[in-house]
Structures are given as C-alpha cells and as structure tokens.
Amino acid sequence: MSKLNWGMIGGGEGSQIGPAHRLGAGLDGLFAFTAGALDHRPDEGRAYGRRLGLAADRSYGDWREMLEGETGREDRIDLVTVATPNATHFEITKAYLKAGFHVLCEKPMTMTVAEGEEIVDLARETGRICAVNYGYTGYSLVRHMRAMVARGDLGAIRLVKAEFAHGHHADAADADNPRVRWRYDPAQAGVSAQFADCGIHALHMASFVIGQQAESLSADTVSCIASRELEDDAMVNLRFDGGAVGRLWTSSIAIGRQHGLTLQIFGEKGGLRWSQEQPNQLYWMPLGQNLQTIERGQAGLSPEADRTSRVTVGHAEGMPLAFANIYADLAEAITARKENRDPDPAATLYPRAEDGLRSMAAVFAVAESGKADGAWTDARPPMFR
Ligand SMILES: NC(=O)c1ccc[n+]([C@@H]2O[C@H](COP(=O)([O-])OP(=O)(O)OC[C@H]3O[C@@H](n4cnc5c(N)ncnc54)[C@H](O)[C@@H]3O)[C@@H](O)[C@H]2O)c1
Missing domain, CATH: 3.40.50.720 (NAD(P)-binding Rossmann-like Domain)
Known part of the structure; x- marks a missing residue:
C-alpha cells in the first residue's frame, strides 16, 4: 500500500x-x-x-x-x-x-x-x-487507562479529577501584549478563554478515559488579572452520565506550573494518576495494595497501549508521538475504507466531531454557569439531549 x-x-x-x-x-x-x-x-x-x-x-x-x-x-x-x-x-x-x-x-x-x-x-x-x-489522548498510557477502566479494573468510577493549569499568562504586564491580550477579549476569543483553550482538553481526556460524558456542570470562573474580560482561572464541578463526579481546575496564572495537564481517576477498586509532563509512567493503586508504577512499553499492557508505544521501555516518548498515534489511527481508518474492510479495533480511538461538539457545549455551559454564580447548567449539546 x-x-x-x-x-x-x-x-x-x-x-x-x-x-x-x-x-x-x-x-x-x-x-x-x-x-x-x-x-x-x-x-x-x-x-x-x-x-x-x-x-x-x-x-x-x-x-x-x-x-x-x-x-x-x-x-x-x-x-x-x-x-x-x-x-x-x-x-x-x-x-x-x-x-x-x-x-x-x-x-x-x-x-x-x-x-x-x-x-x-x-x-x-x-x-x-x-x-x-x-x-x-494519543498517549499510550492514556489509552491504557481507558482500557483499564473499560475492563473493570477500577470497578465503578466514583470521581475523576482533571487539571490543566499553567502559569504562562500570569504576568499582569502581559495585559497589553498583543500575543496574549486577544485570548481574553470576547470579540476575538468568544465566550471563554482558559476553559476553551485548555479546560476542554482536560474534560475530553476525562470523558475519553472513563467512557462517560458530562451531563451538567457548575463553574466558578474568575479573571485574576482584573483587566481581562474573560476568565484566566476556572474551577468546574461536573456530573457525568454514568454516575461519576468530576472536579476540573484550569488556570493560566498558576506560576510554577508548566504544562499542567493531569488526570486522576478514583473507582471503587482502585485509583490511577497520570501527568502529561511525565507521560511514560502511570501510577496505579489497587484498593488495599501498594502503589504501583506502570511503565509505557512494559510487557502485558492492553492492545490499545501496545499499539501506540514505539520506543523501548525506559526511553521517553512525548507529545509529537502522541499526535503520531492520532495520525496512525486516521491512516488505519482511511486505509480500511479504501480496502473495504473494518479497521483494527485498537485504532478507532481518535477524537471525532462529536467530541468537538461536546466540548463546545461545555464551553458555553461554563461561561453561563460562571455568570450565574455557579448555577448547575446542562453541559450537553442540544443534539445529544
Ligand atoms: N491540540 C493541542 O494540543 C494544541 C496545542 C496548541 C495549539 N492548538 C491549536 O492549534 C491552532 C493553532 O495554534 P498555534 O498555537 O499553532 O497558533 P500560531 O499562532 O502559533 O500559528 C498559527 C499558524 O497558522 C497560520 N495561519 C493563520 N491563518 C491562516 C490561514 N487563514 N490560512 C493558512 N494559515 C494560516 C499562521 O500564519 C501561523 O503559521 C489553534 O486552534 C490552537 O487552539 C492545539
């Protein structure tokens, strides 16, 4: 081919x-x-x-x-x-x-x-x-978390905690920097700044891993730098359609935080913790046992994780390789169509337009709830209600 x-x-x-x-x-x-x-x-x-x-x-x-x-x-x-x-x-x-x-x-x-x-x-x-x-969501260990949740290793998911908090717009002097200013200007950025830019990554990853969609949310949005019209920090509480509770923090004024995307999943049988800045390790604690480190590339991981890991265990893989996994999924999806066959089931995990739509509904819900002192707001797009 x-x-x-x-x-x-x-x-x-x-x-x-x-x-x-x-x-x-x-x-x-x-x-x-x-x-x-x-x-x-x-x-x-x-x-x-x-x-x-x-x-x-x-x-x-x-x-x-x-x-x-x-x-x-x-x-x-x-x-x-x-x-x-x-x-x-x-x-x-x-x-x-x-x-x-x-x-x-x-x-x-x-x-x-x-x-x-x-x-x-x-x-x-x-x-x-x-x-x-x-x-x-192309990261091998993010896909492995998803597989662990899907096969029941954690039992029912009780709580998901997602963060995407960095400190790159923390300097008040940046209020006049044109490369930063537009992001907090509704005329150019829309109804939300930080949640629309970063929060949606954290929310999408949480949904992707636990296999549940946000149904409703309550948001506290603030502009820590007072001259900004749109939020530079948001704390969002969520209820998912499969019963999980969500806590999501996103910020651009968190000095000392670099990229800041992290995910923690707590189920009735164990807990998982993963961070984008150390993407080759996943921390897993089964209830009543010791904390374990799962290494990307180690033997015995899920097919979804094996397929998306390329470099031998112990050598770091990073963000462009996560993107490469999205491209590999797309290549498989396009090739399967050309060859008139079903795609490899481990390669069907790329995010779709439906995910983009769900994010946009969440962005508007966060903006609305933030203006209404955190009133609980439907987070679903009308099409999926
Ligand atoms: N998925 C992620 O992790 C991630 C990370 C960063 C940025 N992004 C997204 O990627 C997009 C680009 O962000 P960026 O940070 O690279 O922006 P950027 O400003 O650094 O670069 C934008 C590029 O697009 C070009 N461009 C602008 N208008 C164009 C047009 N009409 N036709 C052709 N080229 C045009 C510019 O010349 C520039 O080269 C944004 O939507 C951003 O949200 C996603």
Whole structure:
C-alpha cells in the first residue's frame, strides 16, 4: 500500500503546533506531506512549504486555492489538517468536508454549538472522517487507562479529577501584549478563554478515559488579572452520565506550573494518576495494595497501549508521538475504507466531531454557569439531549 497523501493548513514557520503535526504525521511513514497552505501570508506560506519539500504547484498561498487545486487531482490529499487560529476552523473544515476530504481539525473545532452541530451533521451526511485533535489522548498510557477502566479494573468510577493549569499568562504586564491580550477579549476569543483553550482538553481526556460524558456542570470562573474580560482561572464541578463526579481546575496564572495537564481517576477498586509532563509512567493503586508504577512499553499492557508505544521501555516518548498515534489511527481508518474492510479495533480511538461538539457545549455551559454564580447548567449539546 502506497503512502496516503496529507495536506496541512496553518502550521507555518514559527507556529506553535505545526511542527508537532508534521512530526506526528511523518513518524510511521504512513502519510506523505504533499500539500499545504501554511501561513496567513501567501508568499511566506509558499516559500516555507517549498523548504519543507512540497512541490511548487502544491505549496499553496491560501486554503481556498489549495481546495481548488486538490479537488481536481487524481492524487489528491487523503487527509487535511486544519491548524489555523480558532475562528477559522469552522469555515475551513466545512469547506473541505463538503468537497469530500477527510479532516483533522485542531481544537476548538468551532466557535459556537450551532456550528459544531453543523459539522457533525455534515460529517455524517458526507461520510467523511472529521477528527478533532485532542492529541493528548494519543498517549499510550492514556489509552491504557481507558482500557483499564473499560475492563473493570477500577470497578465503578466514583470521581475523576482533571487539571490543566499553567502559569504562562500570569504576568499582569502581559495585559497589553498583543500575543496574549486577544485570548481574553470576547470579540476575538468568544465566550471563554482558559476553559476553551485548555479546560476542554482536560474534560475530553476525562470523558475519553472513563467512557462517560458530562451531563451538567457548575463553574466558578474568575479573571485574576482584573483587566481581562474573560476568565484566566476556572474551577468546574461536573456530573457525568454514568454516575461519576468530576472536579476540573484550569488556570493560566498558576506560576510554577508548566504544562499542567493531569488526570486522576478514583473507582471503587482502585485509583490511577497520570501527568502529561511525565507521560511514560502511570501510577496505579489497587484498593488495599501498594502503589504501583506502570511503565509505557512494559510487557502485558492492553492492545490499545501496545499499539501506540514505539520506543523501548525506559526511553521517553512525548507529545509529537502522541499526535503520531492520532495520525496512525486516521491512516488505519482511511486505509480500511479504501480496502473495504473494518479497521483494527485498537485504532478507532481518535477524537471525532462529536467530541468537538461536546466540548463546545461545555464551553458555553461554563461561561453561563460562571455568570450565574455557579448555577448547575446542562453541559450537553442540544443534539445529544
Ligand atoms: N491540540 C493541542 O494540543 C494544541 C496545542 C496548541 C495549539 N492548538 C491549536 O492549534 C491552532 C493553532 O495554534 P498555534 O498555537 O499553532 O497558533 P500560531 O499562532 O502559533 O500559528 C498559527 C499558524 O497558522 C497560520 N495561519 C493563520 N491563518 C491562516 C490561514 N487563514 N490560512 C493558512 N494559515 C494560516 C499562521 O500564519 C501561523 O503559521 C489553534 O486552534 C490552537 O487552539 C492545539
């Protein structure tokens, strides 16, 4: 089977997330990087695409030009990644789905719940894959946690505690820094800042691992830096549809915290703890026994964990390899369609448009609850009520 053709929109030179996508998509040799519209400045985007090895006629100046150019080709791209700023995701994703492309969209998938529902409907109507890059769920040990919960190692899940708290916007002097200011401005960022940027990763990971969806929530949102209109810190209490209780803290003013994504799961038979900054170890304590360290890559893990671990135990794997696992799932899903067969069941865990929609409903619920002194609010999108 020849490589699948992959294209990218956004992720230009100096972008934060572009390199992780290129490393992830390229890792297993399943995708060839064949087309791109990488920058909001057409000339810079074309030139950077050429330097990365794209052919001149497939290093495009903007995403519309790329859509037109790729649509007519026999060897057109099999998957396009949308890694542009948030407000552009909906329009670009919609256009590519309509033209019959499979899409991996960066989070947040849309800016409103109605747009999210439109994307879910469109993906269903067109039969195209619309994945959303909750890339941290690609980590081998996150998948192993999910497998442990699903096979009943923890028993019924009582409590999930998720955090995504960093300190990178803690300097009050940044209030005037244009790279930071827009994030807390409703005109540019929407109804939420920190929860929409980071909290949704933590919530999605909690749902992914425990196999339950948020039904309702109560949020305390604050702007610790007073000049900010949107929140830079939120504490969210959750109730999940399978009976679990959730506690989620997200912050951008937590000085001393670096990335700050962590997950703890407490069931009736044991507890798990995992952190994005030490992703190769998972801490597991079965009720009444000693605390154990599960190492990524050790023997006897779940098929989902084995499939997503590449480097020998003891050597660190990190975030671009987690992204690579999302790409490997997508390659398997696309190839299985081409070959008219079912995909490997261990490879069906990539996040989908439905997850992007659920996140957007949670974002609006957090904003609403935060304004109403933490009133309990329905966290589900209307489509799933
Ligand atoms: N999944 C994750 O873990 C994760 C992490 C970081 C960022 N993100 C998401 O990725 C997206 C990009 O974030 P970033 O931090 O890389 O942003 P960035 O500002 O660092 O880079 C954005 C890139 O997109 C390009 N661009 C802007 N508009 C464009 C357009 N219309 N057409 C083509 N290119 C365009 C810019 O030139 C730039 O190269 C955001 O939606 C963000 O939320 C996700």
